[in-house]
Amino acid sequence: MDELRKQIDEYDNQIMTALDKRYDVVKQVAKYKEAHGLPVLQFDRMTQLVDRLTETYGSENLSSDFIAQLYDLIMHHAIELENETIDD
Numbered sequence: 001m002d003e004l005r006k007q008i009d010e011y012d013n014q015i016m017t018a019l020d021k022r023y024d025v026v027k028q029v030a031k032y033k034e035a036h037g038l039p040v041l042q043f044d045r046m047t048q049l050v051d052r053l054t055e056t057y058g059s060e061n062l063s064s065d066f067i068a069q070l071y072d073l074i075m076h077h078a079i080e081l082e083n084e085t086i087d088d
């Protein structure tokens with residue numbers, strides 16, 4: 001059990017590290033959008049992203065509903081961060 005929990009901890013660390021890096025890039029995207037007068041919200045991109053992830057990673061473990069919900073949360077936080085970055 002300890003060994004299994006260690007594996008879970010390690011995957012959780014990887015998820016957090018990847019999310020932290022993702023949001024660093026999101027803030028760079030916000031600066032680009034600000035400089036070029038582009039809107040923060042890009043619905044087409046959001047749809048394409050979830051479609052691609054569902055196609056590539058959809059499985060018994062990762063249902064399309066789960067992927068959609070997870071990325072709804074991840075992208076909504078990205079939108080909040082972008083708005084904060086632009087307001088600063």
Ligand SMILES: O=C(O)C(=O)C[C@]1(C(=O)O)C=C[C@@H](O)C=C1
Nearest residue numbers: 029040041042043045046075078
């Ligand atoms: O690709 C962008 O334009 C982003 O700002 C990144 C991102 C995302 O989190 O993937 C966030 C907000 C947009 O609505 C679309 C996608």
